[in-house]
Amino acid sequence: MTATLEPPAPTTTMTVPARVRDRAQRDPQRVALREKDFGIWQEVTWAQYWDHVLDVAHGLLALGVAPGDRVAIHSENRPEWLYADLATCAVRAITMGLYPTNPAAEVSYLLSNSGSKILVAEDQEQVDKALAVAGELPDLERIVYVEPRGIRHRYDDPRLLSWDDFLVLGRRHRADHPATVEERMNSAAPDDVMTLIYTSGTTGPPKGAMLTNANVEFAIKALVTEGGFYNPPPGPDDITLSYLPLCHVAERIATVWVNAQAGTTVHFAESIETVQQNLREVQPTLFFAVPRIWEKIHAGIQIRMASASLVKRLNYALWIRVAGRIGDAMVRNGGRPTAQTRVLYGLGYPFLFRSLRDRVGLRKCRAAGSGAAPIAPEILQWFFGIGVPIYEIYGMTENSAVATVNRPGRVKLGTVGEPQPGTELRIDSETGEILTRNPAVFAGYWRNADATRRTLEPDGWLHTGDVGVWVDGTHVKITDRMKDIIITAGGKNVSPSEIENAIKASPYVKEAVVIGDRRPYLTALIGIELDTVGDWAQRRRLPYTTYRDLADKPEVRKLVQGVVDGVNSRVASAEQIKKFTMLPKELDHEDGELTATQKVKRAAITDMFAGLVDGMYGGGRSASGRPAGTAP
């Protein structure tokens, strides 16, 4: 690929791969991607990026991929994910991503429901999952594996094809039919479905949301160009870290679409375990995280400070108090710094804020976002205080994540912000459900007309399934998922997620599930954060063996009781947690308690721990023989 000064061939429809092609022509030697491999960050320039996409696209053509065919990608975040995604889009096929943590049963469902023709699997682990259910997948023609270790010379399934052989196939096809991919790209239509994104499905099996080129184009305009995702809008000098699953719409925006539109440099984290380390190395200027990550960073700082030396603890205590004041003042000022906060921040910068942000990898972070789940306002305010303003964004797969956002200077904590430009939003007066309408609203669920009818009105309004209210007529506050609203036996409507988030704001609590639908009072199942509570126990010389053992300690119960009491004192009596029980295990995706995006499957939990729940409602002793906690 060499640089040419000729203008790019005109296309009728702008697409994500077309953006990468144009940038590769304009700026071929600039670095587009970096991936840490063998200890150093290997670089991929824009020219190499596009060259790879072309090879893969030709490879797909050589395998007979026709417009509208589905190509599944089952991999951690890595450049090959992007090559496969863009190549699929370039040949007008449909990308379908799977979570690396999906167990074989879900892989089977997703591949057969989407009718995927090609599967790009990262390694032996993912190939095994597909092969285990390969008999049920008549549509699956080829499995392309990226890492040959454990597969090459061992597996002899005729459908297997290594990534290298696949590229050779593509290059041969490219030499024989050089312009075919370009022709396919030029014939792209706005209504082409570009990707299937399966919603996490806290109830029932996942549904595949179809996003078209037009949806994505609107999303890119609203979220990237106009700063709806990162504000101020990203540019070529920005640096990002890709670590959340790419099959989720939020990370797809943050990694693929932001990168293609704005020319940022994407860094791929080695794995989810090394995110903290990679963050420090990369020091991204833009950072999007789900609440769980923000909570983890916050809790991690508390743990490490607790074991710091005296002088450092005093220094931290002093300046974090100042940070609290800064955060408070900024929140009251709509997220804007005031003259006073600027002075205070400047004073604290050399003592704490600079080094603290450097250590957690947010020193260069100029725009941060949180989304995909509700976050506790306390956490946001804390990060405002240390100089990392996080803007909460609201959206869902079905509207390509374009709904509302908190904009700098107009932040209202506890709300998800104002509707994005070009987005209509109304709240149903009867049910309180939020409805949105904009060109990013999806084309429907894949092969599921019933669900589409229930969600999408004929005139384009999307039922979000979230209940919300207007705040001051401009901002939207989400109360809860519609189906999660609890109506107690006393007839009170209670939103569990608000209470849960208040409890989870404590660094000691990882999971909280509030129960009380058609019950006389509210109760909760609470899971502790093993890291922080373990550290807490160690400092108190409290011996423990396993998670379960630690959770059962009376001292830990007392600790959690304190957290629950704190929350109870702030809410109305109908919303108070009367009793709680500790979860005996860490919730897990594999065991069906969490979705792939780590959201709690409420129904599954209440079924699985029915004994514990009944124990809190006068069933005497709980199933496991432990007495339920009682709040005063």
Next chain:
Amino acid sequence: MTALLTDRGGRGSRPRGRPELYTSYSSDIALLNTPAKRAGVLAIVAAAFALPFAVSDQVLVLLGTGLAMSVGAIGLNIVTGYAGQVSLGHAFFVGLGAYTAAVLSGDPDGRLVGFGLPMVVWLPAAGLVAGAAGLLVAPLATRLRGLYLAIVTLGLVFLGEHVFREWDSVTGGPGVGRDAVQASLFGNSLTAGGAVLSGAQKVYLFALVVLIAAAVPARNLARSGVGRAFAAVRDRDIAAEVIGVSLTKAKLLAFTISSFYAGICGALLYTITRTVEPNSFNLLLSVRFIAMVLIGGAATISGSIMGAMFVTLLPRFTQQVPRFVPFIGQGVTGGGLLTNVELEAMLYGLLIIAFLIFEPRGLFGVWLRVRNYWKGWPFSY
């Protein structure tokens, strides 16, 4: 040399302000791999070059001696710190270097043997002769280790002392000695005072340049495959052999390089002190070098320099002590409970014990602690 000092190798294009984001191996293993290190080293070197214009000649001579000793300490650290081979014979190699330089540079018409050769000949020759001697001794090290090696190298010192004492035509004999090295560069004497610089200033700068030229390759050696082989031999010689490190080659190399540095140190040292006395290359000198390595920090180059400067400057401080402490007398003949010379000897012992117990990594370890304290800020780990 610039390739060693900068991280411009490879196609590294790391974004600004991200010192830990390495895009090529050469930048990862660069000696000065962060901007802070580059700035720090630059500041220290600049300060070292500015020093002669700020302090008195007397202090400069002392500092110059420290710089010369640093070269020798680096040498001992290579064989003892990096490769783990205890050597008590370092003084012998220093003596070899000193006499080689003195003979080659000496007055051809003088009382003793001399050839009147220029510095470009005698300085490398001092290193090479000592290095060759090291190469001859090294086979002993390949057969022995630990205590046995220490005893054998101890024998070397006594052997050397005897030869130096008896070979009058070269050394001038005990109690008499001979004129030391005649150093000149392009006809300008490096030791006599001139129009611009005094003799002490010149000799200090000369020692500084030689030290930098010696320290950088040594530091580079430590991070290379050879350096890693040394460390493997030190940590467990059998394991090193199993992973393919040739013990013979590693030990041979360690002794040769170490002795080469000792030779350079000897030549440099007696450029500064002006006379060579055969009795000075005794066990005490070897022990002083070991003290430098232990106090400075084993297996570190900057630690060797710190240790050498510390040990060299220590007498200067103990000389001041009698003024403030009444029961410590001045000089050998001074009254009081202790003399400052005795105090100095005791301090050596105390310092070595204290460092081994409290900070086995020496002064370098102290520096590491200080650095990590601030590096970890606001956390403790």
